[in-house]
Amino acid sequence: MTYEELYRWGSERLTAAGIEEAALDARLLLEYICGTDRNELLAHGDREVENRKRTAYGELLAEREKRIPLQYLTGEQAFMGLEFRVNEAVLIPRQDTEILVEEVLRHLHDGMRILDMCTGSGCILISLLYYTNDCEGVGLDISETALRVAEENKEKLLGGKIQERHGRIHFEQSNLFEKAVGLFDVIVCNPPYIRREALRTLMPEVGKYEPVDALDGGEDGLFFYREITARSKDFLCGGGKLFFEIGCEQAEDVCGLMKSAGFEAINVVKDYSGLDRVVYGTRGFDLETVISTE
Numbered sequence: 001m002t003y004e005e006l007y008r009w010g011s012e013r014l015t016a017a018g019i020e021e022a023a024l025d026a027r028l029l030l031e032y033i034c035g036t037d038r039n040e041l042l043a044h045g046d047r048e049v050e051n052r053k054r055t056a057y058g059e060l061l062a063e064r065e066k067r068i069p070l071q072y073l074t075g076e077q078a079f080m081g082l083e084f085r086v087n088e089a090v091l092i093p094r095q096d097t098e099i100l101v102e103e104v105l106r107h108l109h110d111g112m113r114i115l116d117m118c119t120g121s122g123c124i125l126i127s128l129l130y131y132t133n134d135c136e137g138v139g140l141d142i143s144e145t146a147l148r149v150a151e152e153n154k155e156k157l158l159g160g161k162i163q164e165r166h167g168r169i170h171f172e173q174s175n176l177f178e179k180a181v182g183l184f185d186v187i188v189c190n191p192p193y194i195r196r197e198a199l200r201t202l203m204p205e206v207g208k209y210e211p212v213d214a215l216d217g218g219e220d221g222l223f224f225y226r227e228i229t230a231r232s233k234d235f236l237c238g239g240g241k242l243f244f245e246i247g248c249e250q251a252e253d254v255c256g257l258m259k260s261a262g263f264e265a266i267n268v269v270k271d272y273s274g275l276d277r278v279v280y281g282t283r284g285f286d287l288e289t290v291i292s293t294e
């Protein structure tokens, strides 16, 4: 069979299975199997594909038909212009989360100390360190299997770079702030934020295959916002900032939590669809911090 024929076969199978972006997924899986790109398929659609690759492609299509996310099959996802490794232990990095990273980058200065709570694949922290100089990053997560992925991404994406720029990054297994030490200039977090009731309504790719611990935000979806907002003050320097990604209906609640915890200059940032996506605020200066930093 040729590229073109295989591609058509794949698109039809995935369409029949009810996959939303069937043609795109069929193409990406074919490219993955053949180690080619889109140009190759367009320019040489009549090229024969070896039987071995055809069989492998058929196997991947069968997995995708079961609604296993494409990214778990190819093992990667692009985020902030970087290719992150992913597997079933981590949430697949979302484009929405780039809004969070871009907002944090606007406030980051070289040499700052950053804490990433619920780091997962490490996509947020690694991107922040990749696009700055001399920052120190600490990424915490309760899941050891997720942290293995974060370590792999750190090696892959920052390996040489980080030494060159004298930045430091460190991942650690921790139940929320349990292992956090010292003060940070920025705390960033994309926590699990789906209401428990709503978990059942997620599309199969998410609900069946992405780690439930990375999705479940408790009864009202706000569990992590509550915990992290309340404790953040102990880990932020005076003037330090706390950034959250939020579900598009959570802005008011999260702003409220931050306000009651004494955060100042609280802002909401929208994503490209015009939905509320990020909330951030500043920890004010108080006597305690002034004394401890002197």
Ligand code: GLN
Binding pocket: 091, 092, 093, 094, 097, 117, 118, 119, 120, 121, 122, 123, 124, 189, 190, 191, 192, 193, 213, 214, 215
């Ligand atoms: N911080 C990771 C991400 O944004 C994981 C988030 C999570 O597990 N909820 O992809």
